[in-house]
Amino acid sequence: MASGSTTLGHVRDRVDRALQAFLGRQREVLLTTGPDLLPGADSISGLLAEGKRLRPAFCYWGWRGAGGPDCPEIINAAAALELLHAGALVHDDLMDASDTRRGRPSLHRQFEARHAGSGWHGSPAAFGMGAAILLGDLLLCWTDEMFHASGLPAEALRRGRPVLDRMRTEVFAGQYLDLLGQVTGDETLASALRVVEFKTAKYTIERPLHLGAALAGGCDAALAAACTSYGLPLGVAFQLRDDILGVFGDPAQTGKPAGDDVREGKRTVLLAIARDRATAGQAEIIDKYLGNPGLDEAGMAEIRAAITATGAVAECERMIGRNVGEAIAALAAAPITGEAREALAGLAVAATARDD
Amino acid sequence: MASGSTTLGHVRDRVDRALQAFLGRQREVLLTTGPDLLPGADSISGLLAEGKRLRPAFCYWGWRGAGGPDCPEIINAAAALELLHAGALVHDDLMDASDTRRGRPSLHRQFEARHAGSGWHGSPAAFGMGAAILLGDLLLCWTDEMFHASGLPAEALRRGRPVLDRMRTEVFAGQYLDLLGQVTGDETLASALRVVEFKTAKYTIERPLHLGAALAGGCDAALAAACTSYGLPLGVAFQLRDDILGVFGDPAQTGKPAGDDVREGKRTVLLAIARDRATAGQAEIIDKYLGNPGLDEAGMAEIRAAITATGAVAECERMIGRNVGEAIAALAAAPITGEAREALAGLAVAATARDD
Numbered sequence: 001m002a003s004g005s006t007t008l009g010h011v012r013d014r015v016d017r018a019l020q021a022f023l024g025r026q027r028e029v030l031l032t033t034g035p036d037l038l039p040g041a042d043s044i045s046g047l048l049a050e051g052k053r054l055r056p057a058f059c060y061w062g063w064r065g066a067g068g069p070d071c072p073e074i075i076n077a078a079a080a081l082e083l084l085h086a087g088a089l090v091h092d093d094l095m096d097a098s099d100t101r102r103g104r105p106s107l108h109r110q111f112e113a114r115h116a117g118s119g120w121h122g123s124p125a126a127f128g129m130g131a132a133i134l135l136g137d138l139l140l141c142w143t144d145e146m147f148h149a150s151g152l153p154a155e156a157l158r159r160g161r162p163v164l165d166r167m168r169t170e171v172f173a174g175q176y177l178d179l180l181g182q183v184t185g186d187e188t189l190a191s192a193l194r195v196v197e198f199k200t201a202k203y204t205i206e207r208p209l210h211l212g213a214a215l216a217g218g219c220d221a222a223l224a225a226a227c228t229s230y231g232l233p234l235g236v237a238f239q240l241r242d243d244i245l246g247v248f249g250d251p252a253q254t255g256k257p258a259g260d261d262v263r264e265g266k267r268t269v270l271l272a273i274a275r276d277r278a279t280a281g282q283a284e285i286i287d288k289y290l291g292n293p294g295l296d297e298a299g300m301a302e303i304r305a306a307i308t309a310t311g312a313v314a315e316c317e318r319m320i321g322r323n324v325g326e327a328i329a330a331l332a333a334a335p336i337t338g339e340a341r342e343a344l345a346g347l348a349v350a351a352t353a354r355d356d
Numbered sequence: 357m358a359s360g361s362t363t364l365g366h367v368r369d370r371v372d373r374a375l376q377a378f379l380g381r382q383r384e385v386l387l388t389t390g391p392d393l394l395p396g397a398d399s400i401s402g403l404l405a406e407g408k409r410l411r412p413a414f415c416y417w418g419w420r421g422a423g424g425p426d427c428p429e430i431i432n433a434a435a436a437l438e439l440l441h442a443g444a445l446v447h448d449d450l451m452d453a454s455d456t457r458r459g460r461p462s463l464h465r466q467f468e469a470r471h472a473g474s475g476w477h478g479s480p481a482a483f484g485m486g487a488a489i490l491l492g493d494l495l496l497c498w499t500d501e502m503f504h505a506s507g508l509p510a511e512a513l514r515r516g517r518p519v520l521d522r523m524r525t526e527v528f529a530g531q532y533l534d535l536l537g538q539v540t541g542d543e544t545l546a547s548a549l550r551v552v553e554f555k556t557a558k559y560t561i562e563r564p565l566h567l568g569a570a571l572a573g574g575c576d577a578a579l580a581a582a583c584t585s586y587g588l589p590l591g592v593a594f595q596l597r598d599d600i601l602g603v604f605g606d607p608a609q610t611g612k613p614a615g616d617d618v619r620e621g622k623r624t625v626l627l628a629i630a631r632d633r634a635t636a637g638q639a640e641i642i643d644k645y646l647g648n649p650g651l652d653e654a655g656m657a658e659i660r661a662a663i664t665a666t667g668a669v670a671e672c673e674r675m676i677g678r679n680v681g682e683a684i685a686a687l688a689a690a691p692i693t694g695e696a697r698e699a700l701a702g703l704a705v706a707a708t709a710r711d712d
Contacts (some may be wrong), residue, residue, distance in 0.1 A: 033529040033554055036536055040529075091493060095486040120539035130535045133489065137447060138528045140493060144500040145521040154510035157497070165501040169382070172494045173389040173396075179486045180392055183476035198389055257524040 005061060008350050011060050012053040018072070019048050022146050039114065040135050043107050047086050050102040052253070053212045054238075055081040055208045061347065062212025065340030066223060075214060076150035077117055077160070080143050081208060087139030088171065092354075094132045095179070096264050103255040108132035136351020152215060160215040167207035169238070174198025181267055189272040193236070196269060200242075226334035228346065230327045236269075237323035240316045243270035250311070259300040265291025274312035282306045323355040324348050364706050366432070367416050368409040369436070374435040378502050382424020395470065396491050397465050403442050403666030406458040406611070410594075410707055411437040411564045414587075416486050416569025417703065421485040424580060432506035435573060436499050437564060443495030444527065450488045451535070452620050459611040464488035508571060516571040523563035530554025537623055545628040549592070552625060556598075582690035586683045586700065592625075593679035593708045596672045599626035603660060604669070606662070621647025630668035638662045680704050 023045050030037040056078035063074045082129075093106035100106055105113065112128030120127065147164065148157060178195045180186075209227035213219035219227070245254050246261030247270065261268070271290070278286060285306040289299045307313060327348045331341045362466030379401050386393040412434035448454075449462035456462055461469065476483065490676045503520065504513060534551045536542075565583040569575035575583070600609050602617030603626065617624070627646070634642060641662040645655045663669060683704045687697045 010632075029522070029525050030529055033526065034550070036533055037529055040532060088493075095482075095489060097482075115539060118540075121541050122539050126451075127535065127539050129485075130530065133447050133451060133492075134528045134532050134535070136489075137493075137496060138525065140496050141521070141524040141528070148514075148517050149521075154514055158510055161501075161504050165497070166385070168497040169385050169494065170389065172490045172497070173386055173393055176396060176487065176490045176690050177392055178608075179483065179490070183471060183478050183483050184474075185477050194390070241637060281545075326368060 004200050008052070008054075008057055008347060011057045011078075014072075014075045015053045015056045015079045015082065016155045018076050022079070022142075023048060034354075039111075040131065040138075043110055044086070044135060046104060047090070047102065048082065051082060051085070052351075053079075053082060055085055055204055057347060058208035059212040059215075061340050061343050062209035062219075062227065063216045064212070065209075065258065065334070065336030065344070066213040066216035066219065067337060068212070068216030073151040074212070074215065077147055077152055077157075078208075078212065080146035080150065081211075082138050083146055084143040084168065087136045087143070088175075090132050090136035090139065092175070094129060094136075096266075096330040098256070098260065098264065100221060100256050100260070106132075107135060121224070129207060136316075140318075150197050156215045156217075159218060163207060163211040163214050163219070167203060169212065170198050174200075174203065178267070182265070187267060187272055187275060189276060192267060192272040195267075196236055196239045197232065200239040201232045203235075204238060204270065205235045206231030208247075222335050226330060226336065229330035230334065230348075233323035233330075234327035234348050234351070237320045237327070237348075240269055240320050241248065241352045241354070242324075243268040243315055244313060246270075247307060258297075259295055262290060262300065262303060263293055263295045270307070270312055270316050273315050274307045274310045277310040277312060278306070279310075282310050320352055324352050364408070364410075364413055364703060367413045367434075370428075370431045371409045371412045371435045371438065373439060374432050375453060378432075378435070378439075379404060382498060385511065387420075396487065396494075397466075400442070400491060400495065402460060403458065404438065407438060407441070408707075409438060410703075411441055411560055413703060414561050414564035415568040415571075416698050417699050418565035418575075418583065419572045420568070421690070421700070422569040422572035422575065423693060424568070424572030429507040430568070430571065433503055433508055433513075434455055434564075434568065435609070436502035436506065437567075439495050439502055440499040441526065443492045443499070444531075446488050446492035446495065448531070450485060450492075450512070452622075454612070454616065454620065456580050456612050456616070457505045462488075463491060493639075496662050512571045512573075515574060516567050519563060519567040519570045520576070523559060523567065526554050526563070527559040530556075530559065534623070538621070543623055543628055543631060545625065545632060548623060548625045548628040551623075552592055552595045553588065556595040557588045559591075560594060561585030561591045566693075571681030576657050582686060582692065585686035586690065586704075589679035589686075590683035593676040593683070593704075596625055596676050596679075597710070599624040600669060600672055602626075603663060614653075615651055618646055618656065619649055619651045626663070626668055629671050630663045630666045633666040633668055633671075634662070635666075638666050676708055680708050 015303050017018065027045070028043040059078035060074055064070065068074060084214050089101060090107045093101050094108045098106050099109055104126055108128040108131065111131035112124040113129040113334050115124040149237070174195055174197070178199055181191050181195060207227055210219050210224060213227065240278055246266065246268065249258070271286070274286060275283065285302055289295050289303040328345050331344055383397040383401070386397050411424075415434035415437055416430055419434075420426065424430060445457060446463045449457050450464045454462050455465055463488065464484035467487035468480040471480040473482040530551055530553070534555055537547050537551060562584055565587055566575050566580060569579050569583065600622065602622065605614070606612050627642070630642060631639065641658055645651050645659040646654070684701050687700055690697065
């Protein structure tokens with residue numbers, strides 16, 4: 001795990017610097033429109049100052065695994081995925097009406113507060129929504145800008161492009177499935193797992209690996225399959241860890257107030273399992289608090305106890321362990337460099353560890 | 357004008373076919389996620405079935421003007437701008453709470469109605485918002501996909517890329533300025549014109565021309581300046597025509613119910629001029645109805661009469677005439693092919709004509 005953390009840290013610091021350089025240039029472009037764009041630029045920089053940079057890390061090791069050399073250009077291209085992720089988070093927080101992100105107010109709340117504090121006309125919420133939509137749109141578009149300005153040869157970019165395209169269609173389609181599941185009340189485990197596949201496993205791990213490998217020289221069928229065999233089980237494990245943290249996590253670690261996921265009524269794999277196993281009494285407690293905006297600390301303690309009592313947490317921990325094991329086992333036969341095999345094994349542990 | 361309409365029609369039909377082919381392929385990709393994506397794919401196809409394809413037309417003639425040959429590849433690249441535009445419209449309609457677009461319910465209203473008609477959980481408005489955000493995001497991302505899959509050589513795409521990047525940052529920044537002006541109550545003509553410059557003139561005309569020219573072989577300083585001298589005044593004229601149609605237009609032509617712009621309280625150049633010239637009585641009528649959701653046909657007649665009486669409509673018509681003249685005059689000295697000069701003169705008239 002030390003090796004995973006170190007590997008993650010090594011790539012993360014370079015991704016951080018690449019993002020800072022890119023955002024510094026974009027700030028200048030925005031300010032040519034007028035000084036009014038400064039708060040938007042600041043909010044974007046604030047959001048992108050944090051983050052584990054998992055998607056860039058998997059993209060980088062997909063590249064190295066396929067024999068690509070360490071170089072600044074792949075760091076730039078990989079860092080572009082962080083802009084996509086930031087744009088998706090801004091829009092996601094707006095849809096979920098989330099108040100916080102990475103320990104700060106979510107972007108729409110920042111602009112709502114700016115409106116309310118300035119005594120402007122109209123509704124603060126509408127202004128916050130508009131600003132979040134537009135700044136999220138900017139971030140999504142900047143993904144392509146940073147990717148194509150990475151310095152990688154045109155031929156490499158041409159190979160990577162369809163993977164980036166596919167990855168984005170999948171993540172927005174996955175988010176739509178999630179939204180639809182919430183309103184139709186589809187709470188089956190199968191449905192929750194399908195959302196996790198598209199919204200998390202492919203988007204966070206499998207496609208970034210495919211992208212890095214394609215950029216490096218082409219991702220043939222054997223390499224693509226190895227990335228999938230590692231990426232999909234690991235992606236599910238990663239989401240399960242997130243599900244558990246969303247209910248049981250320390251706010252200092254999650255960057256969100258305790259219980260936010262429960263208050264928002266998120267349909268997770270953890271909850272689907274809990275419902276499957278719940279006694280009538282446990283189910284009643286879960287239904288009482290899930291999606292309840294008035295949920296307080298006492299209610300949180302009650303729903304935590306009920307979920308734990310179903311055995312769902314232990315089951316999720318078993319699934320995490322099994323999936324991480326499966327992912328690491330898939331590396332043994334993967335046609336990648338030894339260095340990448342070791343780094344990806346470390347990343348698998350680091351990305352799903354309790355204390356990461 | 358006949359020549360302009362014909363030219364526009366010629367490019368438009370080919371852009372329509374390119375979009376249909378692209379959307380047909382994307383539909384297949386979406387359906388691999390599940391059949392639940394079908395309504396989203398249908399709504400996107402419906403939205404993109406309409407449109408004057410102005411931005412693709414300017415991109416195409418920027419390419420031809422710089423000596424690029426007629427070919428399907430430039431049609432594909434130019435058509436990508438229509439995806440960007442559709443994504444921006446979906447998000448714009450959500451921010452403006454508009455009910456209609458191109459004669460159909462706006463996308464967020466379509467999904468609201470789907471929710472309400474299905475008896476699903478939660479708020480129809482929240483579901484409509486989520487679907488519109490995600491499908492708009494998809495469209496924005498597909499812009500890059502269609503552009504890079506256009507079939508143009510990698511070197512051409514490399515030249516065009518920074519123009520596309522700049523254009524997108526400008527349009528979202530311009531929209532933010534518009535949003536900010538609405539809440540701060542900045543109703544000056546200078547402020548309205550700054551929004552028009554970024555949100556319309558650069559985005560609709562100048563940058564598409566620059567993009568086409570850059571794709572064709574590089575947009576040198578003289579050519580870039582000529583595109584600007586033609587594009588910026590024409591863009592302002594185009595917006596002024598839109599402002600007038602927004603208040604006085606026939607719903608069959610605008611695709612929106614009469615008075616929608618007034619009901620939404622849009623701050624336009626037309627209104628800024630009307631305010632500047634209004635007597636106290638005229639100003640009172642304008643303030644009474646602008647942004648008033650309860651505005652009816654009698655109120656529309658009253659505010660129309662007041663705006664006309666200020667002389668603002670006549671002034672806008674004079675500005676349109678002057679700006680179109682200026683744009684066409686700039687073509688005389690432009691270092692472009694004769695065919696492009698003629699087509700762009702026709703487009704200038706067609707894009708700003710009363711009956712277009």
